[in-house]
Amino acid sequence: MTTAKRDTYTPESLLTVAVRVFNERGYDGTSMEHLSKAAGISKSSIYHHVAGKEELLRRAVSRALDGLFAVLDEPGAQRGRAIERVEYVTRRTVEVLMAEVPYVTLLLRVRGNTRTERWALERRREFDHRVAELMKAAVAEGDLRADVDIRLATRLLFGMVNSLVEWYRPQPGGFPGEEQLADTVVQLVFEGMRATGDQDR
Amino acid sequence: MTTAKRDTYTPESLLTVAVRVFNERGYDGTSMEHLSKAAGISKSSIYHHVAGKEELLRRAVSRALDGLFAVLDEPGAQRGRAIERVEYVTRRTVEVLMAEVPYVTLLLRVRGNTRTERWALERRREFDHRVAELMKAAVAEGDLRADVDIRLATRLLFGMVNSLVEWYRPQPGGFPGEEQLADTVVQLVFEGMRATGDQDR
Numbered sequence: 001m002t003t004a005k006r007d008t009y010t011p012e013s014l015l016t017v018a019v020r021v022f023n024e025r026g027y028d029g030t031s032m033e034h035l036s037k038a039a040g041i042s043k044s045s046i047y048h049h050v051a052g053k054e055e056l057l058r059r060a061v062s063r064a065l066d067g068l069f070a071v072l073d074e075p076g077a078q079r080g081r082a083i084e085r086v087e088y089v090t091r092r093t094v095e096v097l098m099a100e101v102p103y104v105t106l107l108l109r110v111r112g113n114t115r116t117e118r119w120a121l122e123r124r125r126e127f128d129h130r131v132a133e134l135m136k137a138a139v140a141e142g143d144l145r146a147d148v149d150i151r152l153a154t155r156l157l158f159g160m161v162n163s164l165v166e167w168y169r170p171q172p173g174g175f176p177g178e179e180q181l182a183d184t185v186v187q188l189v190f191e192g193m194r195a196t197g198d199q200d201r
Numbered sequence: 202m203t204t205a206k207r208d209t210y211t212p213e214s215l216l217t218v219a220v221r222v223f224n225e226r227g228y229d230g231t232s233m234e235h236l237s238k239a240a241g242i243s244k245s246s247i248y249h250h251v252a253g254k255e256e257l258l259r260r261a262v263s264r265a266l267d268g269l270f271a272v273l274d275e276p277g278a279q280r281g282r283a284i285e286r287v288e289y290v291t292r293r294t295v296e297v298l299m300a301e302v303p304y305v306t307l308l309l310r311v312r313g314n315t316r317t318e319r320w321a322l323e324r325r326r327e328f329d330h331r332v333a334e335l336m337k338a339a340v341a342e343g344d345l346r347a348d349v350d351i352r353l354a355t356r357l358l359f360g361m362v363n364s365l366v367e368w369y370r371p372q373p374g375g376f377p378g379e380e381q382l383a384d385t386v387v388q389l390v391f392e393g394m395r396a397t398g399d400q401d402r
Contacts, residue, residue, distance in 0.1 A: 029230075083395070135394075145396045152377050152385050153394060159364025160357050167356065176353050184353050192393025193336075193354060194284070195346045 007045040011059070014039060014049050018056040019102045027057055027106075028113060054116050061110060061120040064103040067096040068127050082137035083144060087186050089131060090157065094182040097164055105165040128154055157189055208246040212260070215240060215250050219257040220303045228258055228307075229314060255317050262311060262321040265304040268297040269328050283338035284345060288387050290332055291358065295383040298365055306366040329355055358390055 009017075017039045021030050032053060036043045050056055071077060076088035097104045107124065110117045132154040138144040168181070176184070210218075218240045222231050233254060237244045251257055272278060277289035298305045308325065311318045333355040339345040369382070377385070 143396055144394050145392075148385055148388060148394065149377065149381065152382070153389060155368065156361050156364070156386060156389055159367070160361035163357070163360025163364055166360070176350065180350065181353070184349060185357060187349060188354060188357055188393070189389060190393050190395050191346075192389070192391050192395075193345050193349065194391050194393075195344055196397070 007041045007048070009039065009041065009045070009049060011049045014046065015056060015059055015063075016102075018053070019060045019106055022057065022060070023102055023105050023109070026109070027053075027117070028111070054114055057106075057114075058116045058119075060103055061107045061116070064096075064100055064107040065120065065123050065127070067100055067103075068093060069123075071096060072127075072130055077134075081143060082134055082141050083190075086131065086134040086138050086144075087190055089134060090161070090189065091182045091186050093131075093161055094164065094185050095178065097161065098168060098170065098178050098181065101165055101168065101170065104162075108162055108165060128158060131157075160189065161185060208242045208249070210240065210242065210246070210250060212250045215247065216257060216260055216264075217303075219254070220261045220307055223258065223261070224303055224306050224310070227310070228254075228318070229312070255315055258307075258315075259317045259320075261304055262308045262317070265297075265301055265308040266321065266324050266328070268301055268304075269294060270324075272297060273328075273331055278335075282344060283335055283342050284391075287332065287335040287339050287345075288391055290335060291362070291390060292383045292387050294332075294362055295365065295386050296379065298362065299369060299371065299379050299382065302366055302369065302371065305363075309363055309366060329359060332358075361390065362386060 018030075018035055021034055021038045025034060030053060032043050032046065035046060035053065035056075039046065050059075071089055071092040074088075074092065076092070077085050079085070107120060110120045110124075112118050112121050132150055135144060135150050135154060139146050139150065164181070170178075219231075219236055222235055222239045226235060231254060233244050233247065236247055236254065236257070240247065251260075272290055272293040275289075275293065277293070278286050280286070308321060311321045311325075313319050313322050333351055336345060336351045336355060340347050340351065365382070371379075
C-alpha cells in the first residue's frame with residue numbers, strides 16, 4: 001500500500017510528472033492510475049487541477065510549440081536577409097529544444113489518435129512550413145542553392161535537429177556545450193562538412 | 202474465436218510479421234500471444250521455427266546491421282580518398298535504410314533491456330565509430346573542415362539519416378525518389394545549403 005502524498009502540486013509541477021510518464025509509457029499507454037501513482041496523489045486530486053490526461057498533453061505540447069513559434073516572432077527571425085533569418089531560426093530551434101527536451105520529445109512522439117494530438121501535428125506542420133518559406137526566400141535571394149529540393153531539405157534539417165532529443169541531456173559543462181551544439185548544426189546544414197578554404201571568415 | 206491458419210511460414214516470412222508487431226507495440230510490449238495472433242498460427246508453431254521472441258529480434262536487427270556493415274566492405278568504402286569513402290558510405294547507408302525501413306526502424310528503437318538489445322546497441326556504436334574514423338581521416342587529408350567536432354558531426358549526420366525512418370515509405374515513382382533522397386543527404390551534409398557559385402562542377 002502506498003501512502004498518498006499530501007497534494008502540494010500546482011498545474012505546472014503536475015505537468016512535469018505527467019510529461020515524464022507520457023515519455024516513458026507513451027501517451028496512449030498512460031492511464032490516470034499511472035499518473036496518480038507517479039505523482040503520489042489520488043486521481044481526484046489530479047482532477048482538481050486538470051480535466052484529464054488530454055488537458056495535460058495539451059499543456060505539455062503547447063509549451064513546446066509556444067517556444068518554437070515564439071522564435072519566429074523574434075527580431076532575428078524578422079529582419080535582414082532570408083538566409084540570416086533562417087540560420088537564426090535554426091539556431092534558436094536547437095536552443096528551444098535543448099531547454100525543453102522532455103516537452104519537445106513528447107511533441108515529436110505525438111501520433112494523432114486524439115483531437116489534441118491532431119492539433120499538435122497540424123501546428124508542427126505549420127512551423128515546418130514557415131521555415132520552408134524562409135528557405136525559399138533565401139533561394140530567391142540567391143543565398144541558398146537552387147538545386148536542392150526545399151521540402152526535402154527542410155525535412156532533413158528537422159530530422160537532424162529533432163534527433164537531438166534522442167541523446168542530448170542538459171549537463172552543465174558537459175559535452176557538447178549548448179553553444180557548440182547550436183553552432184555545429186548551423187555550420188553543418190548551411191556550410192557543409194567540406195573544407196572550402198574560407199572558413200575563417 | 203480465430204481460426205488458426207495452417208502454418209506455411211518460413212523463419213523468414215515469420216520475421217516479417219514479427220518486425221511489424223515489434224514496431225507497432227514495441228519489443229517489450231510484444232508477447233508470444235501477440236505474435237501468434239498476428240501470424241494466425243499457434244504459439245507452438247512459432248516455437249517450431251524459433252526459440253522465442255528474442256531470437257526473432259536478433260534475426261531482425263542482424264538483417265539491418267549486416268546490411269550496414271556490408272557497406273563498409275564495398276570497394277567504394279575501401280578505395281580512394283577518405284572524403285570519397287565517407288560520402289560513399291553515407292549514400293549507401295541511406296540506401297540500406299530505404300531498402301530495409303522496418304528492420305532499421307526496429308534497430309533504432311532498441312533500448313538495451315535484453316542481451317540481444319545490448320549487443321545491437323554495441324554494434325550500432327561500432328558502425329558509428331567506423332564512420333567517425335573515416336571522417337577523421339578526411340580531416341587529416343584536408344578535405345573535411347577541422348573546425349567541427351567529429352564525434353558531434355557524426356551524431357548529427359546519423360540523426361539526419363536515421364530520421365528518414367520516421368517518414369520515408371518506399372513508393373515507386375513517389376516523392377522523393379531514392380536517388381534524389383540519397384543525393385540530397387550527401388549534398389546537405391558535405392556541401393551545405395549555402396549557394397557557393399561552384400555548384401555546377
